[in-house]
Amino acid sequence: MSEGIHPIASLLAAVARGITGVQVQWAGCDPDERQRIYFANHTSHLDFVVLWSALPSEIRAHARPIAAKDYWEETPVRRYLAENVFKAVLVERGAVSKGISHEESKFVGRSLIEDMAAALGQRNSLILFPEGTRGTGEKVGEFRGGLYHLAVRRPDVELVPAHMENMNRILPKGEYLPVPMLSLLTFGRPIQVEPCETKHVFLERAREAVSSLRRIGSA
Amino acid sequence: MLAVIHDFKLTLLFAGVLCLLVILTVIGRILKQDRNSSMVSRSTADNFNAQIAAWWKICVVFVLSLLVGPVGSLFLFAILSFLALREYMTLVPTRRGDHRTLFWSFFVIMPLQYYLAGLQWYNLFAIMIPVLACIFIPTSIAVAGDTAHFLERTTKIQFGLMVCVYCLSHVPALLLLKIPGFEGRDARLLLYLGIVNQMNDLLQYVWGRLIGRHKIAWRVSPDKTWEGALGGLVSATALGTLLWWATPFTPLQSAGMSFTICILGFAGGLVVSAIKRDIGIKDFGAVTERRGGILDRIDSLCFAAPIFFHLVRYYFAP
Numbered sequence: 389m390s391e392g393i394h395p396i397a398s399l400l401a402a403v404a405r406g407i408t409g410v411q412v413q414w415a416g417c418d419p420d421e422r423q424r425i426y427f428a429n430h431t432s433h434l435d436f437v438v439l440w441s442a443l444p445s446e447i448r449a450h451a452r453p454i455a456a457k458d459y460w461e462e463t464p465v466r467r468y469l470a471e472n473v474f475k476a477v478l479v480e481r482g483a484v485s486k487g488i489s490h491e492e493s494k495f496v497g498r499s500l501i502e503d504m505a506a507a508l509g510q511r512n513s514l515i516l517f518p519e520g521t522r523g524t525g526e527k528v529g530e531f532r533g534g535l536y537h538l539a540v541r542r543p544d545v546e547l548v549p550a551h552m553e554n555m556n557r558i559l560p561k562g563e564y565l566p567v568p569m570l571s572l573l574t575f576g577r578p579i580q581v582e583p584c585e586t587k588h589v590f591l592e593r594a595r596e597a598v599s600s601l602r603r604i605g606s607a
Numbered sequence: 608m609l610a611v612i613h614d615f616k617l618t619l620l621f622a623g624v625l626c627l628l629v630i631l632t633v634i635g636r637i638l639k640q641d642r643n644s645s646m647v648s649r650s651t652a653d654n655f656n657a658q659i660a661a662w663w664k665i666c667v668v669f670v671l672s673l674l675v676g677p678v679g680s681l682f683l684f685a686i687l688s689f690l691a692l693r694e695y696m697t698l699v700p701t702r703r704g705d706h707r708t709l710f711w712s713f714f715v716i717m718p719l720q721y722y723l724a725g726l727q728w729y730n731l732f733a734i735m736i737p738v739l740a741c742i743f744i745p746t747s748i749a750v751a752g753d754t755a756h757f758l759e760r761t762t763k764i765q766f767g768l769m770v771c772v773y774c775l776s777h778v779p780a781l782l783l784l785k786i787p788g789f790e791g792r793d794a795r796l797l798l799y800l801g802i803v804n805q806m807n808d809l810l811q812y813v814w815g816r817l818i819g820r821h822k823i824a825w826r827v828s829p830d831k832t833w834e835g836a837l838g839g840l841v842s843a844t845a846l847g848t849l850l851w852w853a854t855p856f857t858p859l860q861s862a863g864m865s866f867t868i869c870i871l872g873f874a875g876g877l878v879v880s881a882i883k884r885d886i887g888i889k890d891f892g893a894v895t896e897r898r899g900g901i902l903d904r905i906d907s908l909c910f911a912a913p914i915f916f917h918l919v920r921y922y923f924a925p
Binding site for chain 2: 409
């Protein structure tokens with residue numbers, strides 16, 4: 389991976405920030421260059437770009453998104469954006485693909501963790517949407533196991549929850565033209581896997597950490 | 608551009624505004640330091656200072672836009688419309704099926720309205736949103752196929768466009784009116800509208816604080832009292848009357864115009880308050896967590912502008 393930020397990435401980040409007028413709040417932690425996994429709710433294609441652009445530039449240069457291979461390798465433009473512009477880590481969405489056996493999905497899951505751990509390396513941070521797919525924005529969907537396995541493997545990396553509001557109204561799934569509403573992005577207090585915590589309990593807690601950051605429409 | 612600089616009365620009007628702002632800024636400072644004062648609480652003083660700060664900014668932007676000429680003002684108000692509409696649509700609940708209609712509202716209808724103002728194509732400018740958008744919006748939502756709360760959704764979008772775009776676009780449209788004997792001086796009319804309107808807001812607030820007792824509609828806006836509204840109406844109308852020399856009006860006509868601007872400004876504030884109560888927010892800055900949003904500042908102007916425009920056009924620009 390080459391150093392620095394691709395100019396197209398900076399341009400897209402500026403455009404995304406303009407369209408979404410995003411208000412960033414570091415509620416539970418401060419921006420820091422240490423290795424982190426930012427995990428957030430997912431409702432729009434803009435999610436990653438906006439979250440990424442909200443990070444200070446020195447952190448941004450080492451923050452890589454985790455993206456679904458099946459989607460981002462489909463067309464040359466998407467592939468270029470994912471691989472060259474944003475230096476995304478493209479992974480198989482194991483359990484989503486239908487028609488594969490339990491054994492196969494286990495294998496895919498394992499290679500997914502391998503890929504993410506390799507991308508993390510000694511320096512990088514990751515941006516992860518553990519729901520695995522874009523939701524409707526009403527509530528945060530169930531988290532996949534990848535976050536848990538990665539956290540167990542790299543206990544030194546901070547897990548920072550983030551919540552994005554209104555992104556689903558700006559560019560919902562299935563639309564390609566954005567409506568410039570205002571959005572909010574909140575970073576919460578880092579969490580970690582507690583000793584003896586099961587995967588299910590941890591994932592539920594992580595999901596709660598994200599959804600509790602919701603600022604409007606919760607009263 | 609030169610017309611603006613060489614317009615002595617316009618300069619005089621601006622000088623007056625600047626003096627007033629300086630005086631208000633000093634008062635704001637005194638209120639802030641005098642924290643033990645029994646007259647005002649600290650939050651009142653902070654609100655007051657925020658309002659003054661906003662006026663300074665508005666003033667600077669306004670002067671710059673006038674220097675550019677009518678196009679500058681059109682751009683400025685188009686941006687204001689955009690920001691206000693954005694706040695409104697963010698806080699008003701919409702559904703997934705409204706997405707494309709909203710896209711059209713922001714990127715086609717809104718720019719087109721200002722473009723028509725710039726072209727001085729009055730007939731189309733006047734019916735763009737009330738007639739054409741009124742037909743387009745429900746059609747577009749119907750095409751999207753989601754019928755839940757159909758009428759409500761149509762109305763919300765239409766009303767947002769009416770207030771944030773249509774009404775507001777009448778402010779820069781004043782610059783394009785051709786009033787015999789008043790050519791190239793329309794900027795004064797714009798300033799006149801702005802001064803009377805903003806002073807009415809301020810004086811209503813001041814009178815309300817000083818002698819306000821009887822609430823007008825406490826459910827809608829706890830701040831609005833009969834004493835405040837009438838005090839603001841009388842004093843702002845008086846101020847507007849005194850500014851007749853800068854307008855094509857006689858003193859009596861100027862009184863009538865100011866009176867109309869004040870009454871409509873009051874109506875605008877009340878209606879936007881009612882919308883805020885309905886949505887359940889304190890002000891339209893809620894989403895950005897700022898004190899007050901754009902729409903909170905321009906609500907009274909939005910209601911006053913189209914009527915003022917049409918009165919001037921009907922009686923003074925045949």
